[in-house]
Amino acid sequence: MKLKSLDIGRLSTKNNLFLAPLAGFTDYAFRSICYEMGAGLCFTEMVSAKGLLYNSEKTKDLLFTTPSDYIKAVQLFGSEPDIMEVVCKSEDLKDFDIIDINMGCPVPKVFNNGEGCKLMETPVLAGKLVSSAVKSGKEVTVKMRLGIERGKDLAVELAKAAEDNGAKLITVHGRYREDYYSGEIDFDKIAEVVSAVKIPVIANGGIFTKQDADLCMEKTGAAGVMLARGALNRPWLFSEISGRTVKDKKSVIKRHIDLLLQKYPDKYVAINMRKQMALYLAGLKDAKKYKIKAFEATTTKELKAIINELNL
Numbered sequence: 021m022k023l024k025s026l027d028i029g030r031l032s033t034k035n036n037l038f039l040a041p042l043a044g045f046t047d048y049a050f051r052s053i054c055y056e057m058g059a060g061l062c063f064t065e066m067v068s069a070k071g072l073l074y075n076s077e078k079t080k081d082l083l084f085t086t087p088s089d090y091i092k093a094v095q096l097f098g099s100e101p102d103i104m105e106v107v108c109k110s111e112d113l114k115d116f117d118i119i120d121i122n123m124g125c126p127v128p129k130v131f132n133n134g135e136g137c138k139l140m141e142t143p144v145l146a147g148k149l150v151s152s153a154v155k156s157g158k159e160v161t162v163k164m165r166l167g168i169e170r171g172k173d174l175a176v177e178l179a180k181a182a183e184d185n186g187a188k189l190i191t192v193h194g195r196y197r198e199d200y201y202s203g204e205i206d207f208d209k210i211a212e213v214v215s216a217v218k219i220p221v222i223a224n225g226g227i228f229t230k231q232d233a234d235l236c237m238e239k240t241g242a243a244g245v246m247l248a249r250g251a252l253n254r255p256w257l258f259s260e261i262s263g264r265t266v267k268d269k270k271s272v273i274k275r276h277i278d279l280l281l282q283k284y285p286d287k288y289v290a291i292n293m294r295k296q297m298a299l300y301l302a303g304l305k306d307a308k309k310y311k312i313k314a315f316e317a318t319t320t321k322e323l324k325a326i327i328n329e330l331n332l
């Protein structure tokens with residue numbers, strides 16, 4: 021794919037290769053790694069608007085950023101326009117440039133609360149959420165799916181409602197809620213959204229190789245792509261898509277650890293890295309053996325020793 025800068029309202033990204041919001045993973049450290057690998061824009065994981073309103077410290081910790089977040093983009097989930105407005109204007113989000121509103125999350129806890137993907141059924145309310153967030157003066161974007169069930173497409177109407185209410189970019193995950201995270205991406209349906217709005221549309225879903233990214237761009241006509249699980253296992257996928265190779269992948273993983281150590285104590289980092297190590301190890305020779313070792317490690321020194329042994 022051809023990399024190019026994208027305009028999101030008054031902001032311009034370095035390129036059109038984005039990192040998705042990923043709950044439990046896209047913290048400041050992982051975002052830094054992805055920026056270093058060549059990502060053009062990285063989002064925080066989804067953050068509860070209500071959690072921020074009620075001053076939850078755990079929720080606020082998700083907002084931690086570093087200068088590598090050259091454009092600061094937070095994803096919020098919620099369903100109440102008044103709360104959205106208050107939170108977007110609040111001190112907590114003062115440093116953020118972009119508010120992305122989650123309209124794609126399929127999990128029952130969120131969906132049954134009228135949030136995430138459920139908003140696809142109520143485009144008028146979804147539009148109000150966008151216009152409420154826009155009042156903060158920040159650029160507002162929306163991430164959605166194709167709909168809830170196959171045969172009932174909701175993305176075009178929702179995208180238009182978002183655009184009419186001031187959204188400056190839309191990301192479409194080319195699956196339905198009933199698919200969760202499996203199955204083929206429907207490029208044609210993403211292309212329908214691309215044709216329906218004037219603002220840039222980013223295509224998301226199923227991109228694990230450079231070829232996947234090229235095909236997705238060609239078939240959808242999207243302005244860019246967003247990597248999710250493909251980047252979780254292999255953040256150097258950003259470099260590969262950009263046409264560069266990362267020779268020393270072990271150093272990337274060790275740097276991930278070092279970035280976490282800038283904020284958290286050693287033991288916390290060693291334990292917190294376990295889930296990420298499992299992803300880095302997936303598909304490697306002797307992955308099971310190394311995973312057991314990594315899950316037993318309680319210091320980052322031990323983890324780094326394991327990384328040095330990998331055949332990466």
Ligand SMILES: Cc1cc2nc3c(=O)[nH]c(=O)nc-3n(C[C@H](O)[C@H](O)[C@H](O)COP(=O)(O)O)c2cc1C
Nearest residue numbers: 040041042043065066163193225226227248249250
């Ligand atoms: C572990 C995990 C956490 C996720 N967290 C979020 C999230 O916080 N916000 C969001 O909009 N999507 C979230 N998603 C969905 C991804 O952003 C993306 O849309 C989806 O994984 C499809 O892309 P992929 O097929 O390339 O993985 C999550 C997905 C996974 C697997």
